[in-house]
Each structure stands twice: as structure tokens, then as C-alpha cells.
Amino acid sequence: KAGVTQTPRYLIKTRGQQVTLSCSPISGHRSVSWYQQTPGQGLQFLFEYFSETQRNKGNFPGRFSGRQFSNSRSEMNVSTLELGDSALYLCASSFSGAGYEQYFGPGTRLTVT
Amino acid sequence: GESVGLHLPTLSVQEGDNSIINCAYSNSASDYFIWYKQESGKGPQFIIDIRSNMDKRQGQRVTVLLNKTVKHLSLQIAATQPGDSAVYFCAENIYGANSKLTFGKGITLSVRP
Numbered sequence: 001k002a003g004v005t006q007t008p009r010y011l012i013k014t015r016g017q018q019v020t021l022s023c024s025p026i027s028g029h030r031s032v033s034w035y036q037q038t039p040g041q042g043l044q045f046l047f048e049y050f051s052e053t054q055r056n057k058g059n060f061p062g063r064f065s066g067r068q069f070s071n072s073r074s075e076m077n078v079s080t081l082e083l084g085d086s087a088l089y090l091c092a093s094s095f096s097g098a099g100y101e102q103y104f105g106p107g108t109r110l111t112v113t
Numbered sequence: 114g115e116s117v118g119l120h121l122p123t124l125s126v127q128e129g130d131n132s133i134i135n136c137a138y139s140n141s142a143s144d145y146f147i148w149y150k151q152e153s154g155k156g157p158q159f160i161i162d163i164r165s166n167m168d169k170r171q172g173q174r175v176t177v178l179l180n181k182t183v184k185h186l187s188l189q190i191a192a193t194q195p196g197d198s199a200v201y202f203c204a205e206n207i208y209g210a211n212s213k214l215t216f217g218k219g220i221t222l223s224v225r226p
Binding site: 004033042043044045048056058090092097098099100101102103104105106107 | 159
């Protein structure tokens with residue numbers, strides 16, 4: 001079974017721009033969660049999508065948004081990028097949900113200059 | 114999970130020895146716990162999980178111990194190998210449909226040859 005895939009793997013953007021990251025979950029998994037990982041804050045939960053609906057949300061500003069398609073693939077968008085948005089963005093999929101066993105993708109390394 | 118600053122605590126062990134990685138969780142209502150391993154340049158990889166109705170669970174070369182009295186979780190790795198060098202995260206959750214995992218900051222395991 002193929003694992004979670006994320007594209008692109010690396011991205012460099014300028015402050016004020018927007019970015020869209022993509023995640024393809026493991027086949028059969030309906031839950032997709034997004035996390036931001038930084039050295040200072042660790043792994044922080046952004047949001048979870050389950051069957052195309054946002055089911056849970058972390059404490060991030062509205063500049064961070066996402067969506068899920070009928071095939072469970074998910075995208076995450078960050079608008080008006082700030083330097084502090086530089087991080088590794090991880091996607092995780094699960095059969096049951098964000099509170100259960102999840103399988104992570106390799107992440108997208110976003111650098112904002 | 115434990116809250117540390119910019120630098121993760123490090124555990125250094127000799128190859129072949131047993132490793133014990135500890136984690137203090139924060140919520141006494143948490144009833145599901147999970148350990149992840151993250152190697153450099155990769156996303157976190159599921160190791161083992163445990164429900165609060167258990168105090169011990171074993172996997173291949175790994176054992177998770179749960180002490181609810183003192184809110185302590187540990188991961189034991191038998192016969193530690195160089196490939197075990199990574200950052201290890203514990204995560205906790207209050208079981209439920211809209212729940213999410215809360216991750217600790219992580220502990221670096223370094224295996225000496």
C-alpha cells in the first residue's frame with residue numbers, strides 16, 4: 001500500500017505571497033490532518049478534514065485554510081505569508097481520525113524570505 | 114507531553130544497550146497515547162500505541178509503559194541499533210470522534226557505535 005505523499009517537498013516563497021500544499025492520503029483513509037513543525041514549537045495541529053468536512057481546528061490564524069476533495073486528497077493554503085510561517089508542514093492520514101493512529105507524509109519544507 | 118525550549122533533550126546510549134525514553138503527559142483525562150519516531154528529513158513514523166485501560170504493551174523490540182498515577186509514559190527499546198537514532202515524540206489524546214493528538218516536543222536518541 002502506498003504511503004502518504006506530499007507535494008511539493010520544498011518551496012521558497014516571499015513574504016506576502018500565498019502557497020498551496022497538497023497531500024494524498026493512504027488509500028481508504030478518510031481523515032487527513034495537517035501539522036506545522038518548527039524547532040521552537042514542535043508539532044502543532046492545524047486542522048483535520050474527514051469526508052470533505054473540516055472536523056477539528058487548531059489555534060492558527062485564518063490565513064491558514066484547507067480543503068478536502070471527494071477522493072480524500074487534501075490541500076492546505078497559506079495566504080499573506082509571514083517569515084514565521086517558515087516550517088515543515090506535515091500531512092497525516094488515518095482511517096478513523098486525528099485522535100487515532102495516523103500515518104505521516106514526508107512533509108513540505110516551506111521557507112519564507 | 115514535555116515542554117522544552119529550542120533544544121531537544123538528548124539521550125545517548127551504547128549500541129546493543131536498552132533505551133528508555135520518558136514522557137510526562139499533561140492531561141489526566143487523556144486515554145490514548147502514541148509514540149512516533151522521526152528521522153532526519155522524514156515525517157514521523159508510528160511506533161506503538163496504548164489505551165489507558167492498559168499499563169503495558171509490547172511490540173517488536175519496543176515496549177510502552179503507562180503510569181496514570183503520575184501521568185508518565187515511557188518507551189523501551191531493546192538492543193538499541195544505530196537505525197534507532199532519531200527524535201521520538203509521545204502524543205496524548207482524549208478518545209472521541211472530534212479528538213486530536215497533542216504532541217510533546219520530542220527527545221533525541223543518539224546511538225553510539
